[in-house]
Amino acid sequence: MLIRNAPDLKDCDVTDQGLYLARRQFIAGAAGLGLAACGGASPASAAPLKYSPNRMSIDENKTPLDDVTGYNNFYEFGTGKEDPAAYAKMMRSRPWTITVDGLCDRPGSVDIDELIRRFPLEERIYRMRCVEAWSMVIPWVGFPLASLIKSVGPKSSAKYVAFETLRDPRQMPGQRSAVIQWPYREGLRLDEAMNPLTLLAVGLYGQTLPNQNGAPIRLVVPWKYGFKGIKSIVRIRLTDRRPQTSWQMLAPGEYGFYGNVNPAVDHPRWSQAKERRIGEFFRRKTLPFNGYGEQVAHLYRGLDPRKLY
């Protein structure tokens, strides 16, 4: 039941998948540099990305770029909401290598720009609901996490995906104090990771991600609270055990593994029934699964919803 939504998990199927991908890469290459976004030189600041629109986008007013880039929780740069915008420039997001390993047939490390060339980019306008009861609407640019996972050939024993952020106190001054046990860690069940909504974002508003939003690559899981959206990822690992996640390690009574948006389950210190959409004065009602129930509620059938915070 745990992996009911995960496609092609028999080991023998996976080779075909890899072949398909290799072929597609070749075609993309032959078609010219159309998909090459910002290869080569390392972009000091935002560079435009090539992407196509996607039907999973929602039709709501987007939160202005200034707010999306000026109001962040990214404790690696400090615990204030303005700290990331002030200090994230200390991080070098190019060159950047991501390691994908664990229970898969083709583990390895890949350069971020190579990765961006490998997968067609899409724009996904998603709601983002922070566990602190505020929300935004953000036009991400990225590719489905499922595409990456399929490309490395997950073994049938893989049940979870574990993620890690860069750990380097010289680039991330917030890591000089042990507010959280660094590096930041997150995790998903494999079927959650394979859900078509789950995105690896490399851009925002059509440009490469600003550092304070998790450059060069971050996770976006729109039906979960924002803390699940791990930023500046250096490692993705397939595993058969539920991974430890940072906020759960810090306060297990306040943050669960799932972190699904649920207006009926309060945070111990505040209600989750409503949220303040950034830019609006009156609060909105929070929607179960942040409004994505149709796409994801089936993943949790038979589980106690009170355990899904």
Next chain:
Amino acid sequence: MARANAARLESPAVWALCAAPLLLIFYWGFTSQLTANPVEFVLRDLGLWGLRFLCLTLAVTLLAKYANLPWLMRYRRRIGLWAFAYVALHLTVYLGAAHEFDWAEIGADIAKRPYITIGMAAFALLIPLAVTSAAAVRRRMKPRSWRALHRLVYVIAIMGVAHYFLLVKADIRSPLLYAAIVATLLGARLVASARPRKARAAG
């Protein structure tokens, strides 16, 4: 002459310093600098200034006596009233802007969440102190009972720090700093009030 002028400026200067954090909030508001989440920012800023003014109120008596700044005593009442004002505004933003006067929700919040319960109790304790600050009321009270009542400020400051500790998500450095400040002020006061008694006993 210059001295007289300085004296005349002293009171407005203290007034302006006390009002500055509030004026700054208005200035930031008019110039769109209250961050992407103004309600949260203003709520927190006012709470922090409430706590800072409570600490200042406690510091005045000590500074007047031991740093030889007796003129500060003239402003103790005013600083204390500003502490009350910042906390009252903090509460107002909580009720009106953060919770849109949804009384059912607010009631549940006060009952369920210890940091809100403590904050509310601290505010309730501040009310009699503010009322008995009025000169007319104070005159009608016995000095001894007025002083006993106003020692509650220490309790309120401790509750403010507890409130702060309980509400932060992970970073307890700032609540720790205020805990240290309040502990120091309380400690200094205890030492100071123990000393003359000992002196008297010895004499």
